[in-house]
């Protein structure tokens with residue numbers, strides 16, 4: 001009996017509402033793995049897939065069972081499980097995880113129709129991003145790591161306006177109406193998935209400016225589950241302690257309203273977590289090295305890697321605050337998890353041979 005040491009695809013789930021920074025997160029993640037992900041060459045120009053040397057990112061909208069007209073006729077939103085084919089999602093993610101290529105449907109965001117499928121080869125890392133990566137328990141069980149981007153309503157609104165007005169030409173009223181219309185289904189089907197996430201990035205309005213309603217300065221929390229295999233939470237100064245830190249001073253330039261970090265243990269949906277928090281924004285990104293040097297367990301390969309990544313993508317949204325910082329750190333943690341999983345699989349046949 002020969003036992004192949006062939007590494008299986010590692011599967012990562014990224015859940016969030018649309019317009020909440022998933023694409024930006026994906027760009028940071030694939031950059032950590034050493035290459036930008038691009039649409040498949042020579043395929044459907046409306047494909048939602050992104051491919052790099054190591055990573056394939058598929059958008060779960062491709063598993064819509066009802067197209068735009070179908071949803072309208074049945075009166076269901078894209079967030080409703082009845083508009084999505086979880087059987088097919090499960091079958092295909094499982095097949096890829098087992099090293100088998102699949103013909104994945106394409107949901108065309110331009111036409112609102114389902115296009116002919118595209119062939120997806122098993123990559124080293126498969127990221128499934130979208131509204132429901134943790135909704136179906138069979139799909140959830142296939143995930144080696146899961147992340148939920150939890151954007152508070154105030155912040156979501158500000159971002160959506162920015163994108164949908166500038167890039168998609170929607171009116172303020174139509175954006176407001178679409179957010180309101182989505183809210184009940186969002187609360188029922190999307191939000192509850194965060195209880196299953198190994199890491200949650202929560203984005204809230206700042207607490208540094210009293211009654212802030214501009215939504216520009218953000219308070220960002222990185223909630224990390226304890227006891228997850230191959231994932232050890234990041235900490236500030238001293239693991240397990242409760243810490244509040246204002247790094248502004250001689251080594252970090254801060255203008256109003258400053259920067260405040262916090263770290264400590266907490267509980268989240270009745271499981272133990274560590275929470276790292278950053279409120280405020282960086283004035284000078286190169287000085288981030290000062291903050292980085294006080295964080296431990298960040299899974300960098302060399303001193304200053306977080307700062308280097310942040311500087312490299314200084315033009316991405318959120319690079320001056322906790323969203324960019326924590327997305328970058330989670331990218332490094334996923335690389336670490338991937339390397340540990342591969343190392344374990346490579347060692348497994350050797351262990352078996354010893355017996």
Ligand code: ADP
Nearest residue numbers: 018019020021022023024159162163317318323
């Ligand atoms: P998604 O892929 O989830 O639809 P994107 O990554 O395309 O989301 O982001 C949508 C929009 O939200 C961006 O164009 C930007 O305006 C805003 N945005 C996303 N992430 C951030 C962030 N960290 N800080 C500020 N704005 C952001």
Ligand code: G6P
Nearest residue numbers: 017018061068071077078112131
């Ligand atoms: C995709 C997005 C959803 C969005 C939908 C548009 O599925 O992921 O977030 O709501 O497209 O749906 P609509 O029914 O308005 O075309």
